[in-house]
């Protein structure tokens with residue numbers, strides 16, 4: 001397989017995976033199967049034909065409308081397919097056609113699915129986290145056997161990391177609950193951090209929790225709060241703060257920690273703590 005063929009293959013495969021990710025994101029929060037029934041238009045129930053289901057192109061050919069009832073089809077579908085295709089392409093561009101590239105692509109795809117579902121439905125489905133956890137542990141074994149570990153955690157760190165990640169977020173949620181006198185964190189965040197820990201190991205999963213909290217705090221101050229404040233002014237009501245799902249911030253934080261976490265930890269130890 002030439003380099004170009006591998007890259008095209010990675011993009012197409014990623015777009016197909018992105019198409020399946022759309023199905024997971026829309027069906028899992030409603031406890032529906034992602035296998036059957038086949039996709040239908042939510043408006044008129046018309047089954048979606050195979051050629052309309054081709055990632056990105058199907059939506060473009062339909063010009064974003066159902067062929068039956070002309071109801072608009074969300075642009076999120078082709079967008080997710082494009083983004084996942086680009087993620088898989090980027091993984092192969094950076095790591096070559098290796099197991100590590102596949103591992104990076106799958107972890108990034110699962111985290112994207114979790115962030116989208118948490119943002120839209122305020123849940124982190126077990127489908128993503130159970131798959132992500134089993135894949136993370138299995139990939140740690142395969143990576144060790146192939147001698148392909150970085151940027152992921154080694155086998156031992158992967159198992160410890162899952163416990164540390166889940167434990168750290170559970171402790172944060174417990175303390176938050178005591179301080180705020182209401183539920184501060186869902187159990188989905190705990191399962192998400194087990195997935196992150198299995199991929200990143202203990203140190204970088206702790207870093208993920210800190211980065212996620214920082215990202216969340218910054219978005220809250222710069223985006224969520226100002227918007228809620230403006231709306232309350234317009235409606236002349238008290239400020240009504242929306243729920244902010246933590247998984248939306250933990251997922252990108254985990255990707256940052258995967259690629260830059262070790263450098264950040266080294267910098268902190270040497271330049272700040274002088275260790």
Ligand SMILES: [Zn+2]
Pocket residue numbers: 041042043044045046066067068069070071
């Ligand atoms: Zn329709």
